[in-house]
Amino acid sequence: MSRKNYYDVIIIGAGSVGVPAALAMARRDVKVLVIDKFPSQGQGSNKTAIGGIRATHSDPAKIRICKRTLEIVSTWEKKYGHNIDWKKGGYVFVAYRKKEEKILKDLLKIQHKYGLNIDWYGKNDLLEIIPDLNSEGLIGGTFSPDDGHCSTILAGHAYYDAAKKAGCEFHFNERAEEIEVRNGGISSVKTDKNTYTTDVVLNAAGAWAKSVGKMVGIDIPVNPDSHEGGITEQVAEFLGPMVVDLRPAPGSESFYYFQLESGQIAFCITPDPRIWGFDRNETSIFLPMVSTRLVGLMPRLSNLRVRRTWRGLYPMTPDGSPLVGWAKKAKGFLLAAGMCGQGFMLGPGLGELLARMVTEDKLNPDDEEVLEVLSPYREFKGGEALK
Ligand SMILES: Cc1cc2nc3c(=O)[nH]c(=O)nc-3n(C[C@H](O)[C@H](O)[C@H](O)COP(=O)(O)OP(=O)(O)OC[C@H]3O[C@@H](n4cnc5c(N)ncnc54)[C@H](O)[C@@H]3O)c2cc1C
Structure with missing residues (x-):
């Protein structure tokens, strides 16, 4: 029996992470709905970033993710036609x-x-x-x-345009309010306008990630x-x-x-x-x-x-690094939150990793290494050297 208003993945947050993640998932034929309480994409922290993108970090996870972001942004205009003001x-x-x-x-x-x-x-x-x-x-x-920068506003629109063309659905002015968990797994998302069924929710709610975590009974330290x-x-x-x-x-x-x-x-x-x-x-x-x-x-x-x-x-986050991984408590609840001062540069590379997480049974060793470093269940000690 088909489930009403069903999506393979529902992403809460059309920001620096949510939009490129939606694009990467749609390119893998995932049926994606992105929900945002603001009137358009990028109205959370994305538009407030100044646009720096570097792979120059102090941990292998961010180095790997941002190396991929640099490949994506530096070739974007040639591949997809949008000018995003990239400068190396x-x-x-x-x-x-x-x-x-x-x-x-x-x-x-x-x-x-x-x-x-x-x-x-x-x-x-x-x-x-x-x-x-x-x-x-x-x-x-x-x-x-090889590092550089681009316009957060132009890039946000470019990812959004590409995500829509790839088949993603975006609902703006709509707030996720409840997530239903049945038999230990995600079953639906209730907003102030509708209810949607799904098995996977991506928490890409940025500075508001804690309140989305509470919907499944998880305390997220963001x-x-x-x-x-x-x-x-x-x-x-x-x-x-x-x-x-x-x-x-x-x-x-x-x-x-x-x-x-x-x-x-x-x-x-x-x-x-x-x-x-x-x-x-x-x-x-x-x-x-x-x-x-x-x-x-x-x-x-x-x-x-x-x-x-x-x-x-x-x-x-307590140690200045993102939290990326599946929640242990609610099956199908995926976390990509706590981007600190680097969500704009992490977004595109991380989006592709999230897409692999929802579509592949076994990840490659590089991805496994990244997820170990960014695990939401890690011990928070030390800090990011290059904030
Ligand atoms: C002054 C400044 C300069 C910065 N410069 C840089 C830089 O040079 N490079 C860099 O990489 N980063 C920079 N950053 C950091 C960057 O802006 C953030 O890390 C990044 O935007 C976070 O991305 P996100 O996708 O996690 O959150 P956001 O982009 O904020 O997206 C989260 C979205 O979730 C939505 N949402 C939340 N809760 C709900 C709900 N219940 N229902 C529906 N929608 C919901 C919000 O409306 C929001 O749109 C800077 C930040 C600031 C403030």
């Missing part, structure tokens, strides 16, 4: 203190082991790559030329942590790579910025202490804090006018 400018992590020099040099071992094109550059060589860096006290830094971003006016190109400074300063941890294809500088900073909660209204403390650091690192930026700032949510 690379990433530079700068070191002005011995501490960051050691962290960055130590990480090269694992980064090289996983095949990343990244190296350490001394002061003068780094200044050739970014001539405008403040040279005072600069020791050097790493440069990974909490919203607000971060602000900003963008300047357009100027002629003078900066190739994304620049990341890991040093702390009063009120903040690391900060990062890059120049878009279209000439603006986009930037953001990690507040210290963290600002927990769902508030998405920008503050008056962000701009003075970040602009002081930007100009300190690159004095030339003092001539730029800021056009806009905004605030969004990092879906944070």
Whole structure:
């Protein structure tokens, strides 16, 4: 007997993860419904990301996933025709203190082991790559030329367009409210508008993942942590790579910025202490804090006018790494949450892994390794070195 309103997979969340996951699943002939409480895709955290995409990480799981994302985004326009403003400018992590020099040099071992094109550059060589860096006290830094960035808004629309063409159904302005579990397995999803039957639910609800977990009685350790971003006016190109400074300063941890294809500088900073909660209204403390650091690192930026700032949510986990895997308690409940500050860059590569998880009986050893590192049941110790 056919089940009413049946979908092979229901994805809760049309964001950085949910939309590319839907696309990857539909390409494998999975019948997918994506539900989002907002009026269109990408209205959660996706549109608030500044668009950095790097495989330069400190763990093999994120390195593998983001290497695949880089392949997807860098060939997207050629394959599918959408301009997503992709720019392969690379990433530079700068070191002005011995501490960051050691962290960055130590990480090269694992980064090289996983095949990343990244190296350490001394002061003068780094200044050739970014001539405008403040040279005072600069020791050097790493440069990974294959990383880059693209527009989160254009990419979000491109994935959505491709997912619809591949057969995915999207329901916007619709909130998932209950998930029914029968005989230990997922059986249906009830929203504020309808009820759908399914055997598989993907929790891609970003900063709201905890409330979706509660629907099946699981406590997911993801909490919203607000971060602000900003963008300047357009100027002629003078900066190739994304620049990341890991040093702390009063009120903040690391900060990062890059120049878009279209000439603006986009930037953001990690507040210290963290600002927990769902508030998405920008503050008056962000701009003075970040602009002081930007100009300190690159004095030339003092001539730029800021056009806009905004605030969004990092879906944070206790150790700064995502939670990906099947729930033990409710069969068919798949978790892809807690993307922290990297969901935009993880989304496309992770989407393909999620599609393999729902369609293949046995995964390849690389996928198994990724899932072990990102297991929702891991012990939370240590932290991400390159936030
Ligand atoms: C200032 C800033 C800069 C950033 N820069 C970068 C960057 O350069 N690179 C990078 O990779 N990442 C960056 N990020 C992080 C990135 O934005 C997030 O990690 C990512 O967007 C999270 O993706 P997601 O799919 O998990 O969540 P989202 O994109 O937020 O999607 C979750 C969706 O789930 C929906 N939802 C939740 N609950 C329900 C429900 N019950 N029913 C229906 N729908 C529901 C929400 O409406 C939302 O649309 C940045 C974030 C901020 C704030």
